[in-house]
Amino acid sequence: MTFTHALTDGERQRHSSSFGTAAGAYAEHRPDYAPEAVRWALAGAPGPRVLDLGAGTGKLTGTLLAxxxxxxxxxxxxxxxxxxxxxxxxxxxxxQGSAETIPLPDGSVDAVVSGNAMHWFDMAAAGPEIARVLAPGGVLAGLWNVFDDGTDWVAGLARVTGPAAIGPRDVPAAWRIETAELHLPRTGADSPFHTAEQAEFPHGHRRTAESLVATLGTKAGVLVMPEPERAELLARARAHLAGHPATAEGEFTLPLLTSVLRVRRRS
Structure with a gap:
């Protein structure tokens, strides 16, 4: 999968709507979020009311509750x-609702957070909706779990699977460049939102080779593939993991960073 802004509107819709076909696997195999990242995302919120927007199967919701x-x-x-x-x-x-049509009253939450989902929002419509439901001084934060490709075997996995499984947005350097410009509401003096802040927090996900392959299988770029292509890609991932001492047998930790973008609503 390439950068989301390179997709046509039809492709974007197809990718963003693909997750329901693998909802059970998503719930089982996707990681949660680093608690320190979530604390940072919420820092300065005027109260305890938090909306998890585009919540999926509840990976970020569970971290919030914890x-x-x-x-x-x-x-x-x-x-x-x-x-x-x-x-x-x-x-x-x-x-049930979307970022573009949030089924909550005006000013009803102190923070809006979104885990690995904000890049799918139509921010031209979602930005005003998010501003509507946020209390004055409220916080909007997007969180992304990205693969730490500073680890050799992770970088190798990205090479053998290609961008459908571990695309540019899934690694730290590209995330830093892309998200600041693309995945937030417009900021500035004439916007409801102040200038964005970014931070990253170490995280990890306990996996086996087979469960990591299953995780890759929940990526949108993989879900929309024709089945023969999908099977071939996952076979390459399986072979790479089997051939590396760190991942060949038993459990290991997939190194991640929970990366956060945060903006504050003007009072």
């Missing part, structure tokens, strides 16, 4: 992903 002291609500457009969230986190108030 922090304690937060009043968390989730919004997710895909029915299959939402069903997994409700099954895994039954106490959470979870609604």
């Amino acid at each position: 922090l304690g002291g937060l009043d968390v609500v989730a919004v997710e457009p895909d029915p299959a992903m939402l069903a997994e969230l409700r099954r895994g986190l039954p106490p959470v108030r979870a609604f």
Whole structure:
């Protein structure tokens, strides 16, 4: 998968709507988020009311709940992903809706966060909606888990699988360049939002070779592939992991960074 801004509107829709076909695998194999990254994302929010927007199966929602002291609500457009969230986190108030049409009242949350989803938003419509539901001084933060390709075997995995599985946006250097410009509402003096801040936090995901291959299989670029291509790509990943001492047998930690973009709503 190439940078999301290189996709046509049709391709973008096809990619963003692909996750429901693998909702169970997504819930089982995608990582959660570094708690310190989530704390940083929420720092300075005027209160405890947090919306997880584009919540998927609840990976970020679960991290928010584990922090304690937060009043968390989730919004997710895909029915299959939402069903997994409700099954895994039954106490959470979870609604079907989108970033462009948020089913919450004006000023009803103190923070809006989004895990590995903000790049799918139509920010021209989503930006005003997010500003609408945020209380004055509220925080908007996007979080992305990116592969730490400073580790040799991770860099090698990216090479053998190609951009569909570990694309440019999935590695730190490209994430820093791309997200600041593309995946936030417009900021500036005539915007509801102040200038963005970025930060990164070490994270990890315990995997085996087979469960990491399953994780790659939940990537949008892989989900939309014709089945023969998908099988070939995952076979290359499996062979690479089997041939590396760090990943050939048993469990290992996939090194990640939880990368965060944060903006504050003007008071």
